[in-house]
Amino acid sequence: MFHTPDYYHNISMRLSEVLDNIGVTENMVMKRRRSFLLQETIERITHRANGTQATSYILGSQSEGTTTPGLQTDVDTLFCLDSFIVIQDWSEWTPGKCNQLMIQNETTSPGYCLLQMLRDDAPLPDTHEMDNIFVKDTQGRILYKNTIIDTVLPEGNQRQGPSVASAAKPGFLASDLVVAHPCKTWPQSSRACLDRQETNSWPTAEMKRYAKTTRCFVVGVGSKVSEKADFEWRISTSLAERCLMFNLNITQIKIYILMKMILKTYINVENLNSESYISSFMCKTVLFYCAASKPSKIWKECNILNCLNVCIQTLNRCILAGNCPHFFDHENNLMAGKISTVVKHQLLERMSNLIPCDETSLFGIQIDKLGERLQIKLNMINEVHHDILQTEEYTLSILTGLLQYTIGHISNCYNFLIDSTKDESLEMKLKILLQLLLHLTKYYRDGAMLEKTACKLLAPLCCTSIGSLIASQNIQINRTISPQAFAWLEAGLDSDGASSRLKLASIMYCTGDMERAVFILNNIEEQYNTEVTEPVCGCYNSLKHYIKRGLGQLCCQYDEAEVKYIVALCVRFFPAEINCVPNELQYEMFRSTQEDLQHSGRCDVWMDCAVADSLPYLYFLQYKTYSNLRRPEEQQQSLNKLMWAIGTEENLAHRETALNLLGQCMEQENRPADAIQCYMLSLRLRERNNVARFHICRCLANIVS
Template identity: 70%
Template sequence: MPEGDQRQGPSSASAAKPGFLAKDIVLANPCKSWPQSSRAWLHQQESNTWPTAEMKKYAKSTKCFVVGVGSRASENAAFEWRFSTSLAERCLMFNLNITQIKCYILMKMILKTYIYVENLDNESYISSFMCKTVLFHCIASKPSCVWKECNILNCLNYCLFTLNNCILNEHCPHFIVHENNLMAGKFSAEVKQQLLERMSTLIPFDGISLFGIQTDNLGEKLQTKFNIINEVHHDIPQSDECIMLITANLLGHIAKAVLKIEKIGSLETLLQTVIQLKIYYRAGNMLEKTACRLLVPRHCTSIGSLIASQNIQINNTVSPQALTWIEAGLDSDVASSRLKLASIMYCVGNTEIAALILSHIEEQYKIEVTEPICDCYKFYKCGFKTGFGQLSGQYGVGSLKDIVAFCVKFSTLEINCVLHELQYEMFRSTQEDLLHRGRRDNWMDCAVVDSLPYHYFLQYKTYSFLQRPAEQQQALTKLGWVIRTEHNL
């Protein structure tokens, strides 16, 4: 196990940390064929039953795996491997109707609320996988006409009753590999008694227990719906709040997609990309035109910056051609393209112009609204700002240029447009690193920084050059402030 990870069955799991999501990874080796124990299930071709012949035909075409975990009931558990039919099970899950899905979710909620018993290793005795397996067995044993929304409580009662029998007999056969008993050696006689006692309070299931479920405030929502309580809890999002949350997330994902698709390369590559985007724009539908409008400005800025870098290397000036390309890309977002222009002006000694550009950016960058967006590494955002959500709902993708601040990215070909302190970022790789480069490791040669910190740092450098110490100190103070207070850098 990697340091800090925990073993959970065949998986390596790590908890969420500030800025990073929890992860759960299973290393699985594909088999050349399905195991003998599963072939009987695959070749059963009963009519009018679940899974259908079509589903089994698809399942048969998927791979089967082995994963590194032994049976709890075995003396050789440390050396054993378990068959995993996860792709076939995913096919079954995708073919559930809405009532069956709701039964599965409610079973998990009920277990979490009323049945959850833990051992010393912090492992639940009744897992989500067992719930899913019980559901599969129940669906296979009842006609499809039973699984309707109007009959959901009876369906849920049947699932809980089946789970209770599995605990009673300590036998829950895997739905596909029947010889695999999911409950073999899973719990002691004492734990079994505790589980059965807790299950007895739910069977027969009358639905009242749903009111006690705190997950997603389900119990409270149900009580409100049936007028059991008159007040809606303040934590339950209202419809306009939900819309704001969804539109903010959609705009955030679109902004990330723009960064992900943006090419880093030579001048010829970027020019060819812009020509292709122009062709797509002319021939495309409304969505394709929108996509091109979002992508072109970023590429224009990069082209202008590449030409400027060549100009600076030759004669320490910036050509009108470079400025024209940069100007075409200024509205890609609130700050990043303008920051590239300010950086270029600083590098050629036009610090007065750089100061003016930076002053304009500061006016445009509304701290309480503008969201920094970056796609350089997997990062869990700490929620969007309220103002960002409101404006994204009002103006859609058109608000990208007004309320999103992309990170500022310089490739090695733009090195002459970068502040000296950032150039070190382009030389992080040792000779040994370069030998083991993958096709996705080119970012190691780039200098990348969030817009707002770069803005204040560039201001600090510019005012230092112009010998304006009061404004220089103010820029330094703001730089420290943004690093301490902006959660989404």
């Protein structure tokens, strides 16, 4: 099979180079994995600190590093409810947990189970039915229906199998959230399959041992061929699968990516009811079987085309047999009930056109312009006549995107933690934050490298919040700042390139210490390199229009702990910090009318806060401090810089707030017409939940009076 013409060797090498050019290299794969594993670690730490009995796992192609920009892969998150536990034997019943007994028998589909509800005070069956979710079967058992997912589906989302799916938006990938219950131990069928896989050297004994230590889950979806689909829960070994993916070599990863591109280009296309009958998970499973059954020596760069053909032919045999066995449970057919006879014939016809898979098939792949790139590599077409992004541009795009996503995710996790304390007293808020710092200290001392990095990124944010909360109370009492507040604020100064120091400057302004405020602001401005420093927002998914080359180049050299100094988080003041906020920005805490609140989503927790992007807030504070110091020339320079920042910084997430601040500066300048224009522009950007409406009314009232 592997004795092929020399030109296959040449095509394989050129194909490998093309994949290198679009970011499929060992270095880029590792950076993707590190980024998403860091986000996963941040979520775990904040959940633990908040007392949330849940663990998030970011799975799928994004976290595996098996994607490209053109594939536009979803971000898959598995949210494990740790308050539940699925047991297989009564002896595993655990006090303090919501215990569910796994039932597998001749009536359940392979790879699926039923969940019987047990009492939480004793290892006995529960007997209470409720809301068509906990339902009694013919044997008197209370079974848990997976239709509970439909009852808690957030507005604007839809159910896809076991997941809650959010559609892709301009500039953003779609996301899937799967709620899972953890199993006490692996099901016997899956353990037996792993033990039997002794052919070849993959997976290795070490990989098998590690896979067995990972958690196993059940997720809410039934088999398509089951008569009890609403009652069945699918067994998920996704963490063990991630272990196998992390142990593939770069050639195998490239082949998996090529399979997904072929799938999108030739198989899952129109006239099959727009449904993906062959999933990327099936391709992954096929790759696992090929890696386990073929010699390890064949998986090398010069043999990519041959290995790709092995995988395509294996997939074709699965379609022909109507059976793609799950790698960890061979009785579980991933194709069961998914492919009708008509569709099967269509799929086989399309597959026949791909076997053997040669350069002609690859030339037709438009994803990441792979086909054109390969033809250029083979000197078949001239690059001059084709708009092809160069390798450096692809690399910069991927790395800056990862950094923005990771830092924004960290900010978002932290902000959700703080928001969860909004109804607590100041003393309780401080207690929770101090508890978080104790958690971070423990993780930093005892944790692995990723946990140490997570702690270094979270701790300054926590210190700044503690200092700002204490300072707000100080200002309310006597308009001064205690040494304790200063100590906390100084401990948090390196959270990022600007936001924590802007909070300190804002506090100085609110206490009337204008000289110190100006000193801090000028220091921030000196260090804020507008050609490199990137605004990052953790409030919502704001569209990024432009990638700064300088930022991308630094991302290539350093990890998140160092690069954080050239990103500027938005400055967020929670309601309890209101005394640290200039009057002009305080309005933002009251942006929402009752009607607006009805249109707010569950992720819009920032709406109750005063939030501004760092760069415009820097120039606004400079304008106000120079005004108080009666330094009109510098005041005007700051106003010009504020207008320049709003007009030229493309990636501002809170541009409407910056325009509201600029409008109030215009009012101070006695330019009411310009002020109203600023507020109108602000409303165009954000029609609802925008205090610009109030500013317009107030400004018009002032003009009339």
